[in-house]
Amino acid sequence: MTQTFLSIGECMVEMAPKGTGDYQLGFAGDTLNTAWYAKHALGPGWDVAYFTAVGQDALSERMCSFMDTAGIRTNHIRKLPDRTVGLYLIELSNGERSFAYWRSDSAARQLAADRAALAKALGSAQVIFFSGITIAILSPAHRLTLLGSLSQARQNGATIVFDPNLRPRLWNTPETMRDAVIAAAKVSDIVMPSFDDDALAFGDKTLEATAQRYADAGVPLVVVKNGAGPMIALDKGKIEHFTPAPVSEIVDTTAAGDSFNAGFLASYLDSKDLPRALAAGAELAAKVITRHGALVDPEGLTSA
Numbered sequence: 001m002t003q004t005f006l007s008i009g010e011c012m013v014e015m016a017p018k019g020t021g022d023y024q025l026g027f028a029g030d031t032l033n034t035a036w037y038a039k040h041a042l043g044p045g046w047d048v049a050y051f052t053a054v055g056q057d058a059l060s061e062r063m064c065s066f067m068d069t070a071g072i073r074t075n076h077i078r079k080l081p082d083r084t085v086g087l088y089l090i091e092l093s094n095g096e097r098s099f100a101y102w103r104s105d106s107a108a109r110q111l112a113a114d115r116a117a118l119a120k121a122l123g124s125a126q127v128i129f130f131s132g133i134t135i136a137i138l139s140p141a142h143r144l145t146l147l148g149s150l151s152q153a154r155q156n157g158a159t160i161v162f163d164p165n166l167r168p169r170l171w172n173t174p175e176t177m178r179d180a181v182i183a184a185a186k187v188s189d190i191v192m193p194s195f196d197d198d199a200l201a202f203g204d205k206t207l208e209a210t211a212q213r214y215a216d217a218g219v220p221l222v223v224v225k226n227g228a229g230p231m232i233a234l235d236k237g238k239i240e241h242f243t244p245a246p247v248s249e250i251v252d253t254t255a256a257g258d259s260f261n262a263g264f265l266a267s268y269l270d271s272k273d274l275p276r277a278l279a280a281g282a283e284l285a286a287k288v289i290t291r292h293g294a295l296v297d298p299e300g301l302t303s304a
């Protein structure tokens with residue numbers, strides 16, 4: 001039977017520097033990036049779907065067509081008459097990325113406004129992926145709706161995966177961000193933080209401290225990403241260490257974490273072999289950071 005990997009969040013218009021002074025228009029967003037790479041990495045027994053809200057304008061249609069062409073299912077996506085999609089621009093300094101956003105009134109902020117549509121989308125999936133950005137863009141009431149629906153889906157047997165992907169700028173206060181991230185971890189089976197973000201937000205001194213904080217919230221498997229450095233996974237009390245192979249000629253680290261998530265999950269969901277899955281995540285991320293923009297074709301290694 002075909003299984004479904006559903007990713008939930010915001011896809012934006014992306015302006016990615018090409019290295020020539022020009023920008024390439026694309027579509028991206030952390031959860032869409034993970035869906036894109038999951039589509040490449042998961043085996044034929046899997047469908048990949050995306051859940052968000054978009055507008056009914058030409059740009060929103062183009063975004064959905066982009067996903068359709070990539071083989072990502074769009075049938076649950078909400079289409080709102082009075083909104084459009086957000087936009088972000090990548091700024092690069094020695095290959096390390098930062099972002100400028102125009103997304104404060106984007107359609108995706110309404111993704112949890114229709115409880116029935118949300119429940120229908122979640123009910124169609126065996127694995128559900130969401131991030132700290134997914135919850136950051138929602139009103140407090142809609143955030144509760146989403147977490148409640150995820151909890152229900154989990155009780156019905158779905159595996160829930162959460163990447164905290166901390167973006168302090170999207171939150172009113174650091175405390176609200178921290179509380180929401182822990183609440184999201186509590187409904188999750190796998191949490192995949194990035195150490196530099198979590199250390200800054202929570203004051204963690206070590207990767208072990210980051211992993212333990214989520215384990216204390218009840219998360220069975222925590223995978224702590226750490227850029228080029230040694231990383232760890234904490235699997236029901238047991239620590240696994242892994243060091244990614246060095247990557248030369250890093251061009252743009254956008255979506256390193258998102259592609260790592262996809263490579264890791266595709267391998268782990270299939271094999272439950274943690275060392276193998278960590279290596280698969282790092283191998284995919286290593287390819288992605290040698291190209292511009294969030295989405296590259298991992299086969300041909302061209303920007304999408």
Ligand SMILES: Nc1ncnc2c1ncn2[C@@H]1O[C@H](COP(=O)(O)OP(=O)(O)O)[C@@H](O)[C@H]1O
Pocket residue numbers: 194195225226227228231244245246247250253254255256257258260281282283285286289
């Ligand atoms: N400079 C790098 N060299 C080698 N691998 C890297 C590098 N940067 C990122 N990666 C790979 O990408 C993964 C995620 O990177 P990280 O920077 O921790 O995530 P994020 O992009 O979410 O901040 C790492 O675990 C590693 O496998």
Ligand SMILES: O=C(O)C(=O)C[C@H](O)[C@H](O)COP(=O)(O)O
Pocket residue numbers: 028029030031033088099133165167253254255256257258259294
């Ligand atoms: O910030 C957002 O809202 C985005 O979604 C923009 C980016 O595409 C991802 O955030 C990249 O994520 P990293 O894997 O951490 O590089």
